[in-house]
Amino acid sequence: MKPKNLAIVGASGRMGRQVVAALADSQQFNLVAALGRENSEAEGIDSGVLAGIKANGVAVSGEFSCLQKADVVIDFALPESLPERLTWYQKLRVPAVICTTGFGQETAAKMQDAAKVIAILYAANTSVGINLLAALTENASRVLGMEADIEVLEAHHTKKQDAPSGTALLLGDAAARGRGQVLADVAAYDRNGKDEVHRTGSIGFASIRAGDIVGEHTVYLVVAGERIELTHRVAQRSTFAAGALRAAAWLAKPQKPGFYQMKDMLGLD
Ligand SMILES: NC(=O)C1=CN([C@@H]2O[C@H](COP(=O)(O)OP(=O)(O)OC[C@H]3O[C@@H](n4cnc5c(N)ncnc54)[C@H](OP(=O)(O)O)[C@@H]3O)[C@@H](O)[C@H]2O)C=CC1
Numbered sequence: 559m560k561p562k563n564l565a566i567v568g569a570s571g572r573m574g575r576q577v578v579a580a581l582a583d584s585q586q587f588n589l590v591a592a593l594g595r596e597n598s599e600a601e602g603i604d605s606g607v608l609a610g611i612k613a614n615g616v617a618v619s620g621e622f623s624c625l626q627k628a629d630v631v632i633d634f635a636l637p638e639s640l641p642e643r644l645t646w647y648q649k650l651r652v653p654a655v656i657c658t659t660g661f662g663q664e665t666a667a668k669m670q671d672a673a674k675v676i677a678i679l680y681a682a683n684t685s686v687g688i689n690l691l692a693a694l695t696e697n698a699s700r701v702l703g704m705e706a707d708i709e710v711l712e713a714h715h716t717k718k719q720d721a722p723s724g725t726a727l728l729l730g731d732a733a734a735r736g737r738g739q740v741l742a743d744v745a746a747y748d749r750n751g752k753d754e755v756h757r758t759g760s761i762g763f764a765s766i767r768a769g770d771i772v773g774e775h776t777v778y779l780v781v782a783g784e785r786i787e788l789t790h791r792v793a794q795r796s797t798f799a800a801g802a803l804r805a806a807a808w809l810a811k812p813q814k815p816g817f818y819q820m821k822d823m824l825g826l827d
């Protein structure tokens with residue numbers, strides 16, 4: 559099959575560099591644009607060199623109009639400018655795998671609007687294992703019902719800017735759905751100073767930020783006398799890059815405009 563033209567947004571970041579490195583020997587994709595923040599220190603530097611591989615001839619740029627060359631984009635940039643980036647994807651009709659976490663309701667609504675025009679796959683975590691864990695969590699929560707206390711613990715590196723992680727929210731959402739709740743109604747993010755430290759039926763979140771932990775998540779489902787701990791650990795960031803490329807290949811098949819998640823690609827529903 560003819561290789562697809564791929565653009566990476568957030569090319570200079572920890573994850574962007576992993577994606578660029580993973581493309582070095584790709585038969586599936588041609589890297590056609592490596593985008594980032596305007597006036598970034600990385601602007602003009604070869605994205606291959608930045609990624610620690612040999613030069614690939616694609617320099618980091620802040621010029622989003624070059625997305626017109628792309629069949630699909632993978633976005634691993636930060637949440638602040640995600641609304642503007644979504645406007646570009648929509649305007650240039652480029653399907654997008656969005657991997658950014660830490661954005662609010664308004665940006666989430668903007669993503670749903672864009673998905674009326676283009677295909678968007680949103681993945682808070684592109685690893686296959688986490689998406690299986692979400693399915694297991696939903697199932698366990700369904701079986702245990704309101705009898706279980708459910709808590710999500712996540713651990714990440716000290717450079718991570720959002721908490722709880724997008725993945726913790728994905729898992730909390732799966733747990734809530736499993737027992738017929740809406741996460742926003744039952745989430746407990748901060749218990750410090752609260753009169754009622756644990757509310758029955760709540761889903762609690764706790765975050766660790768330490769050293770260079772790539773990404774670890776555990777869902778606790780605790781009933782009287784026993785507990786289940788569903789844990790996933792990522793050993794290296796290339797796991798996320800591989801998942802994002804798999805999602806991009808699926809989206810560029812192409813898929814119809816719409817909002818997709820990893821579970822759609824993996825056939826988990
Ligand atoms: N879905 C998943 O599986 C995963 C998701 N993530 C998420 O991906 C995001 C990035 O993580 P990580 O790579 O560690 O973060 P980094 O801080 O290392 O990288 C962020 C990147 O975004 C760029 N950027 C910042 N602001 C803008 C902007 N306004 N426009 C375009 N680009 C911008 C930065 O450019 P510059 O260098 O110039 O500042 C940099 O290239 C986070 O939200 C993280 O939670 C992370 C891992 C896995």
Ligand SMILES: O=C(O)C1=N[C@H](C(=O)O)C[C@H](O)C1
Nearest residue numbers: 659682683718723724725773
């Ligand atoms: O910022 C990170 O590093 C990660 N972010 C994602 C999240 O917020 O869930 C996914 C992964 O755990 C790594």
